[in-house]
Amino acid sequence: MGAVTKSGESKGTRVIALVGPAGAGKTSLAEAMLFAAGATDRLGATANGSSTGDSSPEARQRGGSTELNLYHFDYLGDQFAIIDNPGSVGFAADGARALALADMAILVVDPDPARAPLAAPALRTLDELGIPHLIFVNRIDQAHGRIRDLLSALQPMSVSPLIARQIPIREGDKVTGFVDLALERAFHYRPGKNSELIEIPADLQQREAEARTHMLEQLADHDDELLEQLLMDEAPSQDRILQDLARETGESLGVPVLFGSASSAWGVRRLLKALRHEAPAPAAAARRLSVTDPSLHVFKIHHGGSVGRLALARALGGRLGEGSDVKSSNGEPARLGALFRMQGDKSQKVAEARDGDIVAVAKIDSVKAGEWLGMGKLPPPIDSEFPSRNFALAIEPADRKDDVRLAGALQRLIEEDSALILEHDEASHELRLKGVNDEHLNTVLARLKRRYGVEVKSHPPTIGYRESIRRSVTQKGRHKKQSGGHGQFGDVIIEIKPLPRGGGFEFHDKITGGAVPRQWIPAVEHGVKEAMHKGPLGFPVVDVAVTLIDGSYHSVDSSELAFRMAGRIAMSEALAAASPHLLEPVQRLTVVCPTSATSRITSAVASRRGQMLGMVPREGWTGWDRVDALIPEFELDGLEAELRSQSHGLATYEADFDHLAELNGTLADKIVQQRIPEPA
Secondary structure, three states: OOOEOOOOOEOOEEEEEEEOOOOOOHHHHHHHHHHHOOOOOOOOOOOOOOOOOOOOHHHHHHOOOOOOEEEEEEEOOEEEEEEEOOOOOOOHHHHHHHHOOOOEEEEEEOOOHHHHHHHHHHHHHHHHHOOOEEEEEOOHHHOOOOHHHHHHHHHHHOOOOEEEOEEEEEEOOEEEEEEEOOOOEEEEOOOOOOOEEEOOOHHHHHHHHHHHHHHHHHHHOOOHHHHHHHHOOOOOOHHHHHHHHHHHHHOOOOEEEEEOEHHHOEOHHHHHHHHHHHOOOHHHHHHHOOOOOOEEEEEEEEOOOOOOOEEEEEEEOOOEEOOOEEEEOOOOEEEOOOEEEEEOOEEEEEOEEOOOOEEEEEOOOOOOOOOEEEOOOOOOOOOOOOOOOOEEEEEEEOOHHHHHHHHHHHHHHHHHOOOOEEEEEOOOOEEEEEEOOHHHHHHHHHHHHHHHOOOEEEEOOOOOOEEEEOOOEEEEEEEEEOOOOOOEEEEEEEEEEEOOOOOOEEEEEOOOOOOOOHHHHHHHHHHHHHHHOOOOOOOOEOOEEEEEEEEEOOOOOOOHHHHHHHHHHHHHHHHHHOOEEEEEEEEEEEEEEEHHHHHHHHHHHHOOOOEEEEEEEOOOOOOEEEEEEEEEHHHHOOHHHHHHHOOOOOOEEEEEEEEEEEEOHHHHHHHHHHOOOOOO
């Protein structure tokens, strides 16, 4: 049996998720943890030998991870797995399902208090998911401000109190070590070596006593016996302090804060020791997710390599082995294929998935990401929040012969990436790939070409402009054709008038005396609708009422086709005479952003013809605002990138169609002139 907690639960493999803003150093910390645990023999390399966890060409090009990476290591007899989640908003969805399965998360942040708001989304997500977490302040060797100022900036974003576990030792303006407040020991950083145990500097002893007392008072908020000891001026035992830290961290009653430097491995062994003592066993995650029987939760599908399609999953509630007969969340039976343990882009075959393990399962092609697999009662679905898909590209294969290959490749990429959506727009006949932002989709298209050899042509989706009319018109339409034998004859008079915006289309007939036989009136309506597919400005026509008021027919030459053509002719001529005008789609926009960026965000929206509807504090988010506006769809192009640049990458938005609005002036003229002629 493996290591057990003090409560008697098997520790199993504990899963640690690394989260935080892009550029905070999550992958560097993963590398340092592997190095400190002896899983790799050099600092700055993951077990697959790369200098970054995500070794794909796309990751190297952008200088950051584009997908989650998995690592395993043993530290002092305890088994751990790391989920290194991408920090960029464009790729964060890749780790959303995996994060919900973690036993503990490490939020990696920069020491600069001004950059503290970057951690807000991650803190909020961890609190909502109920995942125990601690904060690791990276690059402490580059810190110039006080840790206290950083914690003050972070605290409003956290539901639970932040508990400083350490205070820095400084020489001049450089941090050269730390004091562990729980152990009351001081350590001096040594490049390339373990930290050296030293005496607590005399000039730091008073500060250490104050910080330790504050930490103990925070712990006493949830421990009456500790509170009584403090009130009686009794010194609590070290064991009691460590037990309280572990319990309160595991129950999300507090968030420990440690610091160090991943690039130098400073403070990393102390972090690993904290994980050994404070990270909950897999049984806690099983309880949180209502797992009662041996189960696997599939959090990602991966294609590639010699083993083909793999389902990445975490085992909870017990062991499952290769060949186990299971059922999925949708009720379908399945048999587990070969099991693998992932280490970066390497895989190692294993015989079984032990409690807590993360494994890759082969040959379960019907199972999708987000599903459970198990032998008994399956847990309920896990709610995972994905970012809005605000960016889209219309795509087609560069070579028409690649149609089938493109379809298969896109299916695999969408299986792997839950933030991708593929849609076919009926109005424009475009195949549209939707993602989080431009960075996301550009990476996907590069991956499409590299992995599957399919190159595509892409362009922004066609905007759904429409046209309508301003005035009523009565128009006659006649279709007459004689070419030997039976001819064609249809004659109608219609009246058209504008409807209120959003009125759609109406068709009525006021035929009396059989001027148009009843069996051919639907053909007239059909012809009218055909004419509306492309109005005089070149766009579909909306918000028009049509009334068939008169007509005539020939007993021999009239037919359904003749009256359809007559209706189409009448409608085309009527629309041209009814003062047509252009309509553009307007979106209802909701932006959430830090309050410090709100004025810049509103200016950016206003500069794009946006109409502000209101601004209120974001519910439940201290220091954040929600901005509501109406904005033309045309103006959304490039908006996401602009909002990111105005908010340190934090502002996000959702946009949904609201209404069509009349567009006039030079912009309308330009749009009409650029309209590509299409067959009538």
